[in-house]
Amino acid sequence: MADAYVALADGRVFEARARAPGRTRGELVFTTAYTGYEESLTDPSYEEQVLTFSYPLIGNYGVRDERFESDRVHPNAAIAREFTDDVAEWLESEGVPAVDHLDTRDIVTSVREEGAMACGIAAGPDATPEAAKEELEGCVEMSDHLDIGKQVSTDEPYTVDGGGEYDVALVDCGMKGSISSSLAERGADVHVLPYDVDAETVTDLDPDVLFISNGPGDPANFESAQALVEKLSGEIPLAGICLGQQIVARAFGGDTEKMAFGHHGVNQPVRDLETGQVVMTTQNHGYSVADPGDLQVTQVNVNDDTAEGLESDECAVVTRQYHPEANPGPNDSLSFFDDVLEMAENGSRTPATAD
Numbered sequence: 001m002a003d004a005y006v007a008l009a010d011g012r013v014f015e016a017r018a019r020a021p022g023r024t025r026g027e028l029v030f031t032t033a034y035t036g037y038e039e040s041l042t043d044p045s046y047e048e049q050v051l052t053f054s055y056p057l058i059g060n061y062g063v064r065d066e067r068f069e070s071d072r073v074h075p076n077a078a079i080a081r082e083f084t085d086d087v088a089e090w091l092e093s094e095g096v097p098a099v100d101h102l103d104t105r106d107i108v109t110s111v112r113e114e115g116a117m118a119c120g121i122a123a124g125p126d127a128t129p130e131a132a133k134e135e136l137e138g139c140v141e142m143s144d145h146l147d148i149g150k151q152v153s154t155d156e157p158y159t160v161d162g163g164g165e166y167d168v169a170l171v172d173c174g175m176k177g178s179i180s181s182s183l184a185e186r187g188a189d190v191h192v193l194p195y196d197v198d199a200e201t202v203t204d205l206d207p208d209v210l211f212i213s214n215g216p217g218d219p220a221n222f223e224s225a226q227a228l229v230e231k232l233s234g235e236i237p238l239a240g241i242c243l244g245q246q247i248v249a250r251a252f253g254g255d256t257e258k259m260a261f262g263h264h265g266v267n268q269p270v271r272d273l274e275t276g277q278v279v280m281t282t283q284n285h286g287y288s289v290a291d292p293g294d295l296q297v298t299q300v301n302v303n304d305d306t307a308e309g310l311e312s313d314e315c316a317v318v319t320r321q322y323h324p325e326a327n328p329g330p331n332d333s334l335s336f337f338d339d340v341l342e343m344a345e346n347g348s349r350t351p352a353t354a355d
């Protein structure tokens with residue numbers, strides 16, 4: 001008998017099995033990643049979303065915190081065809097509702113056809129379809145989470161010691177841990193700063209590069225990070241990943257738009273326009289850069305031509321829409337971090353290398 005319900009904005013209610021109890025709501029998205037569930041569930045970019053795994057069995061190799069990308073689970077709830085007990089217990093201990101034993105093929109197809117949509121979940125002994133529908137009614141648009149940066153950013157600055165060869169000022173809009181560790185492994189001291197840090201605090205650090213992290217929600221709501229980039233562009237080399245690319249594009253007069261169901265997975269093909277090389281990339285985003293403003297698009301998604309890499313002719317800027325740090329996913333584009341630090345050293349971006 002069902003003890004969990006998932007109510008979708010298209011009016012349907014799915015019966016399911018409760019694996020971690022609770023009631024919640026969020027924007028329903030799916031990832032096609034077939035491994036890396038620990039990394040995905042701890043990726044802050046999933047804040048305020050409900051994450052469905054299209055791969056049917058989630059939890060095959062247990063749960064180990066060394067694979068976590070942050071200190072907590074970020075989606076409001078998780079859905080799979082089947083979760084192992086390890087994952088179910090982890091999510092329950094984190095207070096994050098989880099449900100399985102429902103047709104996730106149907107959910108994924110609906111999101112693909114109708115786009116990311118609001119959903120409500122009720123799971124546990126007292127769950128009812130009405131409770132799931134009530135949650136659904138309280139669900140707000142992603143773009144209405146106006147201060148989502150505050151939910152995921154560090155409150156206080158801190159430094160990840162990488163040996164001091166470079167100084168990176170990294171604005172934490174919901175950073176995955178692998179971004180700071182990828183930079184620190186390459187000799188950079190990474191000064192992680194709150195999402196609303198001011199320009200003076202950044203310039204006091206005299207960094208070699210200003211790096212804007214990934215993060216959840218609508219890039220238009222990260223006004224202070226955008227203003228920071230506007231102020232410091234041309235003065236300090238700039239880099240960004242995912243939300244970071246979107247914020248940088250907006251700061252250079254560009255624009256972003258909501259995608260239908262986004263890119264969430266570990267096998268998104270990206271072509272470098274200069275070298276023609278295609279790499280497989282990890283992605284997790286629901287918005288894209290519709291207009292790069294004064295920047296040039298250097299890489300595109302092979303499936304839908306969306307902007308995957310931006311650079312500037314005038315000043316040192318390099319950004320990626322995908323996740324070069326992988327985790328989960330392929331390591332094909334790890335050299336992005338070498339390119340960023342080379343740019344930091346030279347104060348300019350040398351012509352694109354294949355990454």
Ligand SMILES: NC(=O)CC[C@H](N)C(=O)O
Nearest residue numbers: 214215242243285286287
């Ligand atoms: N991973 C990210 O940084 C996601 C960026 C943004 N929140 C989006 O959904 O497009």
